[in-house]
């Protein structure tokens with residue numbers, strides 16, 4: 001066997017998309033699954049921070065993965081991080097160390113490119129990645145209940161978010177991240193990519209299956225609170241949110257405004273990977289569970305440097321940041 005890692009483009013990309021489609025289609029048709037990937041790569045962030053690679057043996061595509069070039073704030077320092085996603089080995093080649101080999105080669109390249117850590121989300125029991133020296137980062141998913149304001153929704157101007165809101169949004173993100181030990185360092189381009197990705201997933205899905213809302217509260221021509229939420233099957237996922245007010249009161253009121261539009265017998269279940277430092281007074285936590293997908297991290301160069309254990313309360317990681 002002579003294995004090689006190559007960029008997954010052209011014919012190789014089509015093979016990779018064919019292989020991974022049944023598992024990760026999220027309700028899209030095969031054609032739209034391809035379109036969604038192409039469109040993500042055309043965003044300013046995607047064009048320079050996201051690609052797919054394949055491990056090939058001659059003409060055979062053995063394994064593939066997505067690579068993300070992430071910026072992470074870890075214990076007060078900004079670190080470049082290799083994000084690995086969608087690791088996949090074609091059925092015929094499983095159980096022979098291909099995925100392990102691909103990951104090992106990606107880690108080697110990351111070191112030469114100056115990345116200092118690698119992160120991934122494990123959808124399988126984490127032992128496989130623990131053998132590759134990754135350690136879990138605790139993330140919590142919340143189910144939240146919103147106190148329905150008596151006498152109608154709060155009188156507050158909530159409008160659709162757009163381009164001009166991005167500077168305020170990254171400011172809110174940075175303030176929230178500054179108090180955490182681990183959080184993504186989110187640029188305008190990154191937030192634009194994250195919102196575009198959600199919109200693509202709803203826009204390319206069958207009509208009515210999934211919706212994405214991006215809303216802001218404005219004061220003095222500035223976004224002072226915002227929220228990105230996706231809805232599917234009567235469930236909302238708060239993808240990301242922020243509030244200039246440290247109590248989060250405007251964000252809570254925003255959720256009250258959104259809920260006021262719903263008939264009370266069909267209220268959605270609301271979930272989020274909510275930072276523990278942001279609990280608007282209008283919210284009650286109904287349940288708190290570890291996220292199903294396990295975030296894992298390992299240092300690349302300084303292998304002797306142990307990563308001090310992190311507690312869930314020290315991490316700010318929105319569902320939008322999931323890759």
Ligand SMILES: CC(C)(COP(=O)(O)OP(=O)(O)OC[C@H]1O[C@@H](n2cnc3c(N)ncnc32)[C@H](O)[C@@H]1OP(=O)(O)O)[C@@H](O)C(=O)NCCC(=O)NCCS
Nearest residue numbers: 087088089094095096097098099100121122123124125128
């Ligand atoms: C997971 C996957 C990438 C492994 O590829 P592979 O080339 O067979 O992996 P390797 O040969 O390097 O390693 C095999 C190890 O993977 C782990 N593994 C594979 N599938 C697993 C699963 N469903 N649950 C738990 N562990 C699994 C096992 O530890 C296995 O070790 P073993 O053979 O000693 O039991 C492959 O099974 C796959 O493509 N699965 C579908 C996509 C997927 O779930 N990807 C992971 C996303 S986090």
